[in-house]
Amino acid sequence: MTSQFPLGKVTTAQLQELGKVLWSWSICTDCLAGKSCTTPDCPWSRSTVLGRYFDFFKISTSSYECHLAPGQTPGLASYEDLFRIIGELKLNPELTKAELLEKLFTDRPPRGDQERALNLAARVAMMINCSASHQSSVLLEHGSQQTRWHNDVTFSQFLHDIFPQNAHPSIEDIKENIQATKLKKHARLNFQPTDDLRNHLRLDKKAAVVEIFHHTAFLKEQLRLTKDQPRNLSVPDHIKIGALPRALAIEVLDSIQKVLFPLTDSKSKELLLSLTSTSTCNFDTDSLRYDSASIRNPNEHTAQYHYFGARLGDLHHELVNPTPRGLEKWFERNSSARFVMMATLAGVVLAILLGVLGLGLGGFQAYVGYMAWKHPVQPPSGP
Numbered sequence: 001m002t003s004q005f006p007l008g009k010v011t012t013a014q015l016q017e018l019g020k021v022l023w024s025w026s027i028c029t030d031c032l033a034g035k036s037c038t039t040p041d042c043p044w045s046r047s048t049v050l051g052r053y054f055d056f057f058k059i060s061t062s063s064y065e066c067h068l069a070p071g072q073t074p075g076l077a078s079y080e081d082l083f084r085i086i087g088e089l090k091l092n093p094e095l096t097k098a099e100l101l102e103k104l105f106t107d108r109p110p111r112g113d114q115e116r117a118l119n120l121a122a123r124v125a126m127m128i129n130c131s132a133s134h135q136s137s138v139l140l141e142h143g144s145q146q147t148r149w150h151n152d153v154t155f156s157q158f159l160h161d162i163f164p165q166n167a168h169p170s171i172e173d174i175k176e177n178i179q180a181t182k183l184k185k186h187a188r189l190n191f192q193p194t195d196d197l198r199n200h201l202r203l204d205k206k207a208a209v210v211e212i213f214h215h216t217a218f219l220k221e222q223l224r225l226t227k228d229q230p231r232n233l234s235v236p237d238h239i240k241i242g243a244l245p246r247a248l249a250i251e252v253l254d255s256i257q258k259v260l261f262p263l264t265d266s267k268s269k270e271l272l273l274s275l276t277s278t279s280t281c282n283f284d285t286d287s288l289r290y291d292s293a294s295i296r297n298p299n300e301h302t303a304q305y306h307y308f309g310a311r312l313g314d315l316h317h318e319l320v321n322p323t324p325r326g327l328e329k330w331f332e333r334n335s336s337a338r339f340v341m342m343a344t345l346a347g348v349v350l351a352i353l354l355g356v357l358g359l360g361l362g363g364f365q366a367y368v369g370y371m372a373w374k375h376p377v378q379p380p381s382g383p
Contacts, residue, residue, distance in 0.1 A: 004065070004066050004068060004074060005062065005063075005064065005065055005066075006064070006066060006074050006076060006077050006078070007061045007062065007064050007076060007078070007079060007082070009062075010054075010057065010058050010061065010062075010079070012034070013032075014079045015047065015054055015057075016031070016032065016044060016047075017079070017083055018057065018083065018124075019043060019044065019047070021083045021086050021087060021242075022086065022124075022125060022221070022242055023043070023221050023222075023224070023225055023242060024225070024242065025043040025044065026043065027042060027043060027044045028042040028044070030042075031044040046217075046221075049217045049286050049289075050217045050218070050221070050286075051217075051285075052214070052215060052217065052282075052283075052284040052285070052286070053215050053217055053218045053284070056195050056215070057124060060120060060123060060124060061079070061082065061120070061124075064076060064116065064117075064120055065116075066109070066110075066113045066116070067110065067112070067113065068109075068110065068113070069110075072109060072110060073107055073109050074109055074113060074117075075105060075109045075110075075113040075114050075116060075117030075118075076117045076120070081117070082117070082120065082121060082124070084104075085104055085117060085118060085121040086121045086124065086125050088100065088103065088104055089118070089121055089122060089125060089155060089239075090125070090239060090240055090241075090242050091240065092155075093154065093155050093156040093235070093236040093239035093240060094154045094155075094156055094236055095154060095155075096151065096152050096153060096154050097118070097149055097150065097151045097152070097153060097154075097155070097158075098151040098152065100118065100155070101114050101115070101118060101151075104117075104118070105117075115131070116131075118130075119131045119149075122149070122155070123195075125242065126159070126197070126244060127195060127196065127197045127213070127215060127218060128159075128162070128196065128197055128198060129196045129198070130148065130149040130158070131148065131149075147161060147162055155239065156234075156235045156236040156239055159235055159239065159244075159245075160235050162198055163198075163245070163248055163307050164307075165306040165307060166306070166307070166309065166310045167304070167305060167306045167309045167310075168305065168309035168310050168312060168313040170313070171305045171309045171312060171313065174312070174313065174316040175259050175305070175312060177316065177319065178259055178260065178312055178315050178316050178319065179259070179260060179261075179262065179265070179268055180260040180261050180268060180271055180272070181265075181267050181268055181271055182319060183210065183260075183315060183318070183319055184271070186319055186322060187208075187318045187319050187322040187323075188208055188322065188325060189203075189208050189209065189210050189315075189318065190208060190209050190210070191209070191210050191211075191212055191275060191281065192209050192210070192211050192212070192281065193211075193212055193213075193214040193275075193281050193282060193283050193284075194211040194212065194213055194214070195213075195215070196213070197213050197244075197252065199211045199213065200212065200213035200252055200255070200308060200311075201255060201308050201311035201312065201314075201315065202311065203311070203314050203315060203318060205318065205323045208323070208325060210315065212256065212260070212283070213252055213256075214256070214275075214281075214283040214284045214287055215284050216253060216256060216257070216284050216286045216287045216289075217284055217286035218284075219249045219252055219253045220253070220286070220291055220294075220295050222243045222244050222246075222249045223243075223246065223249050223250065223253075223295035223296070224294065224295055225241050225242060225243040226238065226241060226243045226246045227294075227295060227296070227297065229241065229246075231246075233245075233246070247303070247304065247306065247307070248307050250296075250300060250303050251303045251304070251305055251306070251307050251308050252308070253303075254302075254303040255303070255305070255308055255312065256287055257287065257290055258303075259312065261287070263288070263290050269288065272287060272288060273288060276288065
């Protein structure tokens with residue numbers, strides 16, 4: 001069995017095709033021909049803003065590996081195969097994973113390769129890692145292994161299950177205080193970019209790290225897709241359009257630009273700017289740009305935080321009750337009742353030892369005095 005990396009370098013034409021498949025872009029003929037764009041509303045003009053997402057796409061596709069025995073074909077032999085799978089994923093959100101694999105791979109490549117190809121398509125389309133094979137060691141250690149897309153589950157049900165609505169009862173009272181600058185200063189937390197939407201706002205207390213889904217340009221493209229759609233769209237309806245649930249995308253975007261890093265606050269914006277540096281965290285630079293009219297409806301200026309309210313609540317709790325680290329952790333660990341009892345006992349033993357030594361020294365001094373009295377030293381006699 002041999003390993004292959006069948007997807008080569010991404011071309012501009014393939015990125016343009018990606019925009020068509022994901023977001024139904026209608027790219028002007030000048031851009032398709034590689035000429036200067038003369039169409040004001042051509043979506044390809046936003047390609048520079050999507051630079052971080054396109055980098056993610058290039059890295060993800062270049063790392064796609066298939067393991068083949070002689071005579072077997074890969075699940076993905078070209079970018080056209082990947083785009084075809086994304087299209088089928090959008091068209092058939094209510095097929096189970098097993099049914100979708102049966103429909104997609106009539107030439108029967110290895111089952112593991114089939115799943116890798118489908119998982120890659122889901123990652124590219126929705127920024128969700130459906131595989132359980134690349135779980136974070138931190139998640140495994142803390143027992144928060146993520147749900148895998150099982151064979152008997154539809155993609156729409158999987159999407160519904162991994163983003164349960166779990167509102168925080170006091171979110172309106174606490175969200176104004178959960179700024180990244182405060183979390184960094186008072187709770188000593190750091191911020192790390194993630195390409196998996198499921199990890200957004202996940203707090204690792206041990207490492208003092210908050211993960212941030214930073215692909216805001218990707219989220220804005222999703223919101224453009226559904227801006228003029230009915231408000232009661234179901235999850236399958238969103239997938240058929242090629243979008244995440246609209247409320248979910250707005251929540252993620254607002255949690256970045258209005259809660260953690262409010263762009264109206266100079267210190268917050270300065271911190272976010274430092275995180276976009278390629279030498280630090282390499283956050284999407286689009287996170288510094290606030291868009292409203294092109295992606296929001298008039299009644300969507302405030303997110304309800306039904307999806308990520310609980311995680312915002314965790315951050316607020318960490319801000320109010322920071323996890324001890326360094327010397328603070330040592331002092332807290334050593335200030336338990338058991339340690340206090342042990343320290344008290346050690347103090348008693350030390351006091352007894354000092355008492356015994358003091359008693360011995362006193363006895364020795366008394367003995368010396370007694371001997372000096374009993375056997376006084378005679379002064380030398382004169383001549």
